[in-house]
Amino acid sequence: MVRFSLSLVLMAFAILYTGIAVPEDQNTPKGGTIIGDIKDTTLLELPISAVRVVCVNADGTEFETQSDKDGHFERAGLPAGQYVVNIYKPGYEDRVGKPVSVIDDGRHYVPLTMNKVKVAGDNDNRGGILRFSAHNRIKPEGPIEGLEIKITGTVGLDPPVVAGITGVHGRYQSDKLSPGLYIVTIIKDDYYTIYPMTVHPGRITRAGMYFSIPDKNTDANVPPAQESDWSNAKNVIHGRIVAMDPSHAPLSDVKVVIESANRIVFSDTTNADGEYEYRGLSPGRYFINLHKEGYIEKKGIPIIVTNNGNHGLGVTEEGMFVSYSSIADGSLLKLMHGMRKK
Numbered sequence: 001m002v003r004f005s006l007s008l009v010l011m012a013f014a015i016l017y018t019g020i021a022v023p024e025d026q027n028t029p030k031g032g033t034i035i036g037d038i039k040d041t042t043l044l045e046l047p048i049s050a051v052r053v054v055c056v057n058a059d060g061t062e063f064e065t066q067s068d069k070d071g072h073f074e075r076a077g078l079p080a081g082q083y084v085v086n087i088y089k090p091g092y093e094d095r096v097g098k099p100v101s102v103i104d105d106g107r108h109y110v111p112l113t114m115n116k117v118k119v120a121g122d123n124d125n126r127g128g129i130l131r132f133s134a135h136n137r138i139k140p141e142g143p144i145e146g147l148e149i150k151i152t153g154t155v156g157l158d159p160p161v162v163a164g165i166t167g168v169h170g171r172y173q174s175d176k177l178s179p180g181l182y183i184v185t186i187i188k189d190d191y192y193t194i195y196p197m198t199v200h201p202g203r204i205t206r207a208g209m210y211f212s213i214p215d216k217n218t219d220a221n222v223p224p225a226q227e228s229d230w231s232n233a234k235n236v237i238h239g240r241i242v243a244m245d246p247s248h249a250p251l252s253d254v255k256v257v258i259e260s261a262n263r264i265v266f267s268d269t270t271n272a273d274g275e276y277e278y279r280g281l282s283p284g285r286y287f288i289n290l291h292k293e294g295y296i297e298k299k300g301i302p303i304i305v306t307n308n309g310n311h312g313l314g315v316t317e318e319g320m321f322v323s324y325s326s327i328a329d330g331s332l333l334k335l336m337h338g339m340r341k342k
Contacts, residue, residue: 032102036110047071097246127176128199134170143170150185244338250274
């Protein structure tokens with residue numbers, strides 16, 4: 001009996017001793033984790049397996065993993081810091097330079113897409129998709145149902161007009177549109193705004209929209225630009241132009257022309273940071289033209305200038321590159337344009 005009790009005491013002591021001898025160091029950083037899903041840019045958005053994923057730290061250290069059969073990848077044990085994520089697979093275009101900030105114990109989700117390498121004979125006239133997601137600034141992440149969306153094709157595009165309504169999840173999708181530039185009009189109650197979206201053959205272009213609804217909004221029934229009283233107008237357009245490639249580099253010396261219905265109100269070039277600014281625009285509808293040697297020209301980009309505006313939107317192409325974004329904050333309208341090399 002004594003021997004049995006002694007054995008129990010020795011066992012308990014051994015367990016206790018083990019716990020004391022190897023304590024968990026609470027101050028030891030555990031690193032962070034980058035996870036994500038990789039899909040192709042076709043309309044089916046198929047997962048891509050066996051993609052080589054390389055997470056590169058600011059000091060150049062590389063951490064690798066690979067996507068599974070569902071296109072999912074996960075790389076744990078990353079020291080905290082700034083990273084770029086690069087992905088590679090034969091038969092697909094390399095995607096490099098997706099920035100991610102990693103913190104200890106953090107799980108950072110990075111969705112990515114890849115384009116198949118073009119093969120001679122590919123049909124570049126197949127249709128594309130515009131996909132919309134609308135949310136309410138007043139109710140965080142609250143979807144906006146019943147947002148009317150009108151898609152107007154430019155000259156030569158068929159169909160010229162498509163209309164739809166966002167559903168209970170704030171989403172709407174327009175399928176199989178001919179490739180080209182479209183003008184999208186957003187309407188709900190007293191809210192009205194317009195912006196451009198480009199349809200690419202066999203691909204999806206996404207727009208995320210954030211509005212202050214149901215508050216009354218001065219964007220409604222915006223009058224044409226006025227020729228008089230320019231000195232009293234306080235509206236400001238602050239724009240930035242970047243390259244639509246992994247570098248996202250600012251583009252200097254881009255010629256920016258802002259036009260009203262019947263005259264040019266601003267003409268200048270971007271500075272070294274890719275920025276331009278114009279103060280004193282009367283409320284109204286305007287168009288912006290962008291030109292830079294070696295890049296695809298953008299003509300007739302529509303914007304609405306209002307007093308006390310409050311909305312935001314971003315248009316993303318190929319799941320990675322922002323081609324257009326707009327944030328109206330009071331009398332300040334912040335724009336970002338992406339330009340693609342020819």
